[in-house]
Amino acid sequence: MQNTFPVTLVEATLLTPRVRHLKLKRLDGTPLEFTPGQFVSFHFAAQGEGEKEVRRSYSLASIPGKSNEIELALGYVKGGIASEALFAAEPGDTFNMSGPYGRLILRDEAPKRYILVATNTGVTPYRSMLPALAERLHHLKVVILLGVQKKEDALYSADFLAYAKQYPNLDFRLCYSRETEKDTLQAFEYLGYVQAQFDLLDPTPDNDIVYLCGNPNMIDAAYELLKERGFSAQQVRREKYVS
Numbered sequence: 001m002q003n004t005f006p007v008t009l010v011e012a013t014l015l016t017p018r019v020r021h022l023k024l025k026r027l028d029g030t031p032l033e034f035t036p037g038q039f040v041s042f043h044f045a046a047q048g049e050g051e052k053e054v055r056r057s058y059s060l061a062s063i064p065g066k067s068n069e070i071e072l073a074l075g076y077v078k079g080g081i082a083s084e085a086l087f088a089a090e091p092g093d094t095f096n097m098s099g100p101y102g103r104l105i106l107r108d109e110a111p112k113r114y115i116l117v118a119t120n121t122g123v124t125p126y127r128s129m130l131p132a133l134a135e136r137l138h139h140l141k142v143v144i145l146l147g148v149q150k151k152e153d154a155l156y157s158a159d160f161l162a163y164a165k166q167y168p169n170l171d172f173r174l175c176y177s178r179e180t181e182k183d184t185l186q187a188f189e190y191l192g193y194v195q196a197q198f199d200l201l202d203p204t205p206d207n208d209i210v211y212l213c214g215n216p217n218m219i220d221a222a223y224e225l226l227k228e229r230g231f232s233a234q235q236v237r238r239e240k241y242v243s
């Protein structure tokens with residue numbers, strides 16, 4: 001196992017009925033240096049002879065400067081190798097990890113607006129980016145669109161709402177694909193898929209840079225809509241959560 005380092009689970013809590021928030025630390029006590037938006041990989045030993053090591057990736061949820069812990073949000077996939085191992089894990093358990101990796105990071109660029117779109121745990125990188133986004137909010141706008149099935153599935157919404165309250169240029173919208181009750185929605189809540197928000201936000205290649213993270217179907221559907229609006233691949237950053 002090259003370039004891996006041992007980590008231990010410090011704390012695990014349920015963020016939603018199907019998402020577990022993990023706090024881990026490196027066994028040698030050193031912090032993990034990373035750029036918000038990056039991910040780490042767990043390496044699970046091969047289960048039998050002739051089998052390969054299993055590797056699974058998770059975006060870093062950690063907010064830089066807040067703590068040295070490696071925070072992750074893990075969605076449960078029934079029977080999944082990593083899901084079963086990490087949902088059963090208890091404080092003190094150790095794992096092999098590598099990273100950080102990934103290029104879904106904020107760059108030196110100056111759109112008039114960022115539109116950061118996610119489904120479920122795909123919103124994790126945007127949580128990590130919050131302080132870096134806040135630094136840019138005096139000269140540009142940021143829209144964060146989180147799509148989940150039901151209200152109970154919304155993860156980290158308190159963090160996004162707290163920033164939205166403090167920074168009027170940050171617009172956080174929560175979209176439910178399987179709720180139907182319109183009357184009880186708050187101002188930041190919407191019915192329908194995240195990509196349906198494009199009709200309201202009217203993104204244009206001159207104004208916007210769009211990030212898409214999470215479910216591959218959402219990413220493909222959203223990217224098609226953006227291409228119809230004239231976006232090129234460089235203006236749409238994508239990270240698909242595939243095994």
Ligand SMILES: Cc1cc2nc3c(=O)[nH]c(=O)nc-3n(C[C@H](O)[C@H](O)[C@H](O)COP(=O)(O)OP(=O)(O)OC[C@H]3O[C@@H](n4cnc5c(N)ncnc54)[C@H](O)[C@@H]3O)c2cc1C
Nearest residue numbers: 056057058059073074075077080081082083121241242243
């Ligand atoms: C760059 C990157 C970052 C990622 N970040 C995160 C993250 O922050 N949080 C997170 O929860 N996941 C994330 N993922 C997905 C994660 O790496 C695993 O793919 C996921 O946890 C499933 O792994 P598993 O071993 O539990 O299931 P597997 O053993 O891989 O799969 C078991 C079965 O379930 C199916 N399956 C796999 N995933 C899903 C799914 N999502 N829904 C339904 N069926 C599925 C498989 O096809 C297979 O049949 C990320 C993936 C990538 C590539």
